[in-house]
Amino acid sequence: MAIEVDRPGVDGLGGAVDALREWQDDGAPVQLHPGDVGWFWRFGAEATAAAVRTWSRDGRVLAVGLLDGPGVLRMTVAPDALRDEELARRVAEDVSRPDRGVFEAGRANVEAPKGALVKDLLVADGWQLDEPWTPLRRDLAGPVEDPGVRIEVVGPERVPERSAVQRASFEKSTFTDDRWHAMAGGPVYADARCLVAYDDSGEAVATVTVWSAGPGRPGLLEPLGVHRDHRRRGHGRAITLAAAAALREMGSSAAVVCTPSSNVGAVATYESGGFRRLPEVRDHYREA
Known part of the structure; x- marks a missing residue:
């Protein structure tokens, strides 16, 4: 089946959070964490649901994104899907086209984990590198x-x-x-x-x-x-x-x-x- 992007709604947020929890690993890069969703929850359940996007195939969540502001998508990918070409192309298309409902026209930022194919595709499509961040552990x-x-x-x-x-x-x-x-x-x-x-x-x-x-x-x-x-x-x-x-x-x-x-x-x-x-x-x- 094709990749499907979804706004999970309040009732579906648990599935997105569960996926984020499962993907946290000491060997993985610092990435979107369940706590990022939890901190966003200060704006309420409805606002949090409106800010979350999931990309799935055959009912399995492969990527989760959080719109941390109108022009910033912080996302991460299942460890075994980091180089999944179909997923990467769908995410790159969704964030690059205002009609896909992720970003409106104007400046947009995407945070994705190190090694994710979608980063390569965004660079190939003309996206630029922004200011550096320092992860610490x-x-x-x-x-x-x-x-x-x-x-x-x-x-x-x-x-x-x-x-x-x-x-x-x-x-x-x-x-x-x-x-x-x-x-x-x-x-x-x-x-x-x-x-x-x-x-x-x-x-x-x-x-x-x-x-x-x-x-x-x-x-x-x-x-x-x-x-x-x-x-x-x-x-x-x-x-x-x-x-x-x-x-x-x-x-x-x-x-x-x-x-x-x-x-x-x-x-x-x-x-x-x-x-x-x-x-x-x-x-x-x-x-x-």
Whole structure:
């Protein structure tokens, strides 16, 4: 049968998330993770369903994409379908033609895993390389160092602090208490934790959300932020260590994260927390 592209709807999101969970592997490149869908769930179930695309053949999901904004598709492919020509050609056509319902006319970015044939096809079709990103990974086989500060797991009573630190960490953040509750009410959050770090005075200074893909699979940090008024005091390293420890407790084999290479401070923070820098990756983009 031919490749079929689908918007799975709210009821079908579980199948897309299950596929993403199954594809996470320590030997695979850092790629779209169930936690990326879980973090997007802060906008609600309907918005998340509208942002997800799946490509399937004979009822089996072979690729999953998340429209992380109107012009950015973050996608990954089943490990045994990375060089599947029929799949790659269908995805390349779908992202290149506005009538296919993935992108409208205008600038578009596609993130695909290293080694995927679709990347080659996009280059052949004139898509350009965008700015580099740095993936980082920390193995969790051994114990994680103590972060040296008070760390709390976020429940409903700590949501105002968690959302306030989020907004103070990212200039354009729109995160609110309601969005935390929407995210935490989604099914993906069953395998997640939000953490908040506190300084010696008891003030909330940093936060992170960690997402497990199940025991023995790499977990994701998304997002991690330090309050703008409390930077350069070691809080970034502390919350990074706390995130790694939480994922280890949840059975994750490794912790992964990806950040723009231009954000040298973030890269340094993750490295200070025991993460190892991996080769840079780049999206592909077209202007129209």
